[in-house]
Amino acid sequence: xxxxxxxxxxxxxxxxxxxxxxxxxxxxxxxxxxxxxxxxxxxxxxxxxxxxxxxxxxxxxxxxxxxxxxxxxxxxxxxxxxxxxxxxxxxxxxxxxxxxxxxxxxxxxxxxxxxxxxxxxxxxxxxxxxxxxxxxxxxxxxxxxxxxxxxxxxxxxxxxxxxxxxxxxxxxxxxxxxxxxxxxxxxxxxxxxxxxxxxxxxxxxxxxxxxxxxxxxxxxxxxxxxxxxxxxxxxxxxxxxxxxxxxxxxxxxxxxxxxxxxxxxxxxxxxxxxxxxxxxxxxxxxxxxxxxxxxxx
Numbered sequence: 001x002x003x004x005x006x007x008x009x010x011x012x013x014x015x016x017x018x019x020x021x022x023x024x025x026x027x028x029x030x031x032x033x034x035x036x037x038x039x040x041x042x043x044x045x046x047x048x049x050x051x052x053x054x055x056x057x058x059x060x061x062x063x064x065x066x067x068x069x070x071x072x073x074x075x076x077x078x079x080x081x082x083x084x085x086x087x088x089x090x091x092x093x094x095x096x097x098x099x100x101x102x103x104x105x106x107x108x109x110x111x112x113x114x115x116x117x118x119x120x121x122x123x124x125x126x127x128x129x130x131x132x133x134x135x136x137x138x139x140x141x142x143x144x145x146x147x148x149x150x151x152x153x154x155x156x157x158x159x160x161x162x163x164x165x166x167x168x169x170x171x172x173x174x175x176x177x178x179x180x181x182x183x184x185x186x187x188x189x190x191x192x193x194x195x196x197x198x199x200x201x202x203x204x205x206x207x208x209x210x211x212x213x214x215x216x217x218x219x220x221x222x223x224x225x226x227x228x229x230x231x232x233x234x235x236x237x238x239x240x241x242x243x244x245x246x247x248x249x250x251x252x253x254x255x256x257x258x259x260x261x262x263x264x265x266x267x268x269x270x271x272x273x274x275x276x277x278x279x280x281x282x283x284x285x286x287x288x289x290x291x292x293x294x295x296x297x
Contacts, residue, residue: 002266003291004030004038006104006131006168006224006253011056018049019258023060027067029256033263036288037067038254039100039295041131044073045107047142054094061098069295071131072099075107076119083114088122095128100295103131104168111144111152120160129164129294131224134171136186143169148185149210150175157218164294168224168253176211176242177201177231203234215246222294225286226255229265239268240277247282251290 010020021029023040030038042057043049054072061070072094079085091102102123109116111132123130135143146152150172157165167173174185179201214221223246225232232239243250254263269287272278291297 001034001036002252002287003297004035004254004256005166005251005291005295006226006255007038007040008043008104008255008257009040009057009060010052011059014050021256021259023064023068025259026256027064029259029261029263030067033266035254035266037069039069039071041071041101041104042073043104043106044075045105045142047106047108049142054099058097058099069297070097070099071101071103072097072128073103073105074119076105076109076113076115077107081115083118085115085118086122087119088125091122091126091128095126099128101129101131101166103166104133105130106133106143108135108138108140108142109144110138111146111156116144117156117159120156120163124160124163129166129222131166131168133169134186136171140191141186143171143186146171148175150214154214154218157214157221161218161220164220164222166222166224166251168227168255170227170230172211172223173228173231174201176205176209176228177234178205178207178209201231201234203238205231205235205238212242212245215249221249222290223250224253224255225250225265225269226253229268233264233268236268236272236275236277240272243269243272243278243286244282247285248290250286251294252287 009023009026013020040057044051057070061068133143135141135145138145170186273283
């Protein structure tokens with residue numbers, strides 16, 4: 001069965017903004033899809049969603065200990081709005097409560113902002129992996145801002161060699177797709193909250209990218225595949241080759257943000273296994289075994 005390392009749920013979902021599942025609805029979707037358990041990541045950054053408490057996720061995990069694994073999350077601006085805030089004390093508290101990681105980290109700030117870097121330093125000190133999402137801009141969006149080629153991510157990986165980072169989101173995976181323009185990597189948020197149409201990459205895909213280089217250069221980098229579907233589905237042969245090479249560095253996730261949220265990467269992984277382009281060994285690592293080892297389940 002699958003292990004989902006990136007999910008969302010709200011204690012009391014509201015019927016607008018993003019209509020997240022309740023934990024009961026999340027488990028219904030898991031049962032339908034054959035997902036054994038999932039990691040629920042709290043939303044604490046106010047840029048686009050209504051913030052929730054880490055305790056909400058801990059309560060879900062306590063109610064469903066065999067199905068829900070908690071993450072915690074801390075806004076890098078917390079406590080003192082400074083680059084020396086003692087965020088490690090918060091993270092250690094939640095680690096002791098059973099949280100397995102930090103995220104989804106997505107304030108709309110540069111990744112190299114000193115307050116963001118302080119959060120990374122504190123997570124490294126405490127020994128918790130982090131999951132981030134990205135953006136193209138500061139202002140009018142959510143996610144840590146980085147430029148094409150991901151130089152701020154590279155800087156962070158080099159600065160904190162013992163920080164376990166789980167890459168996620170279209171800004172990261174878009175680099176794999178060879179987009180013709182930078183803004184293709186993520187839909188643009190309009191002032192009224194609507195989004196521009198997303199320009200999907202076009203296959204076939206060719207050559208290697210910064211993503212290949214980052215995985216080879218930095219052993220502290222892992223990848224969560226929910227947003228990789230947009231790129232990998234363009235070229236299944238390319239997808240199988242990429243997944244095979246980095247089978248020890250990739251993990252399955254849904255990033256479920258609503259009850260009807262499609263699990264596209266799940267379907268693609270099953271298809272690649274069925275047609276023989278992805279080995280059973282690689283399939284099992286990506287869908288379950290890497291998560292078990294990485295999070296010491």
